[in-house]
Amino acid sequence: MKIIAIGRNYAEHAKELNNPVPTVPVIFMKPDTALLKDNKPFYHPEFSQDVHHEIELVLKVCKEGKHVSEKFAGNYFDEIGLGIDFTARDIQNKHKEKGLPWELAKSFDGSAPISSTFIPKADFEDLYNIEFKLDINGETRQFGNTKDLIFSFERIIAFVSQYITLKKGDLIFTGTPEGVSKVSVGDHLEGYLRGNKLLDFYVK
Numbered sequence: 388m389k390i391i392a393i394g395r396n397y398a399e400h401a402k403e404l405n406n407p408v409p410t411v412p413v414i415f416m417k418p419d420t421a422l423l424k425d426n427k428p429f430y431h432p433e434f435s436q437d438v439h440h441e442i443e444l445v446l447k448v449c450k451e452g453k454h455v456s457e458k459f460a461g462n463y464f465d466e467i468g469l470g471i472d473f474t475a476r477d478i479q480n481k482h483k484e485k486g487l488p489w490e491l492a493k494s495f496d497g498s499a500p501i502s503s504t505f506i507p508k509a510d511f512e513d514l515y516n517i518e519f520k521l522d523i524n525g526e527t528r529q530f531g532n533t534k535d536l537i538f539s540f541e542r543i544i545a546f547v548s549q550y551i552t553l554k555k556g557d558l559i560f561t562g563t564p565e566g567v568s569k570v571s572v573g574d575h576l577e578g579y580l581r582g583n584k585l586l587d588f589y590v591k
Contacts, residue, residue, distance in 0.1 A: 388556045390417040390499055391547055392443075392472055396537050396562025403565050412538050412546045415489055417472075417560075421499040426588040429497055431572050435475035440570050441563035442521035442529045442578055445470040446540060447505050448557040455548040460541035463553060466505035469519060469578045469585045470560050473498040473570075501558065502578065502585035514540060521586075522577045523570070531564030538562075 394413035395406055402408070423429060431438060449465040472493065479492035511517060514533060521529040538546070543559060570576070570590050578586030 388419055388558070389554075390419070390421060390558045390560065391551065392417060392493070392560035393538065393543055393562045397531065397535050397564045398537060399535070399565035400563055400567065403567070409537065412543055414547060415493055417494045417499050420496050421494055423497045423500040425503055426586065428589045428591045429473065429500060430591050431570070432475065432495055435477055437475065437477040437569055439474045439476045439567045440521060440523070440528065440576065441472040441474055441567050442519065442531065443470050443472055443560045443563050444517065444519060444533065444580070445501055446559040446561060448553045448559065449555055451552065451554050452544070452548050453552040455545050455553070457541045457545040460544035463544050464540065464559070465508050467508060467511065467517070467580070468502040468505035469580050470499060470501040470558070471521070471576070471578065471586065472560055472563060473500070499560070500586060500588065504585050506580065517581065519578070519580045522579070524575050528568060529564055529566035535564065536562065
C-alpha cells in the first residue's frame with residue numbers, strides 16, 4: 388500500500404501560499420508510517436513550529452492499473468474517504484527556497500490521518516459536487532467542494548499511472564482547499580464529508 392498525494396489541486400489554495408497554479412498535477416508521496424487511523428491523536432512533532440492542516444478527499448484504489456486512460460480511470464477507485472495532509476510548513480518553505488524535495492515536511496510519522504469510514508463511490512450522485520470541511524475547536528477552518536478541483540479524479544489517476552503502477556488498496560490524497568493554518572497542542576479536529584463526521588481527533 389502506498390500513499391500518493393496531489394499538491395495545489397485547488398486554485399485558491401495555491402494562491403494563498405503564493406504558489407503558481409499548476410498546469411499538470413503536482414505529485415508527492417508519503418510512507419505507510421504516515422498513516423494515522425481510528426481517530427488516534429496526532430502528536431505534534433518537535434522538529435517543526437509550524438505544522439499546517441490540509442483536509443482532503445481520499446480515493447481508495449480498487450485494482451491494479453498502469454498507463455490507465457482517463458476514459459477508464461473511474462474504474463480504478465471505488466470508495467472515497469477523508470484525510471489530512473499535515474505539513475511542516477517551516478521545513479517545506481526552507482526546502483522550496485533551496486529547490487529540495489518536500490519529503491521531510493510531508494512524510495513524517497502520523498502526517499496522514501485518514502477516516503475509518505470510506506463511502507462507496509456509487510453513493511455519490513455527482514463526484515464533482517461533493518462538499519467537505521474541517522472544523523477546529525468548533526470553528527470551520529476549511530471548506531471545499533470538488534467542483535473546484537483543477538485536476539479531476541480521472542485525470543489524477545491517468546497521470547499518476549503513467550509513472551507509478553497503482554495497486555489495490557493504494558490511497559490518493561486529492562488536494563486541499565484554501566484555509567490551511569497552523570495547528571497547536573490541544574486542538575480538536577473534526578472532518579466532515581457531505582455533513583457526516585468522519586474524522587474526530589486531538590493534537591497532543
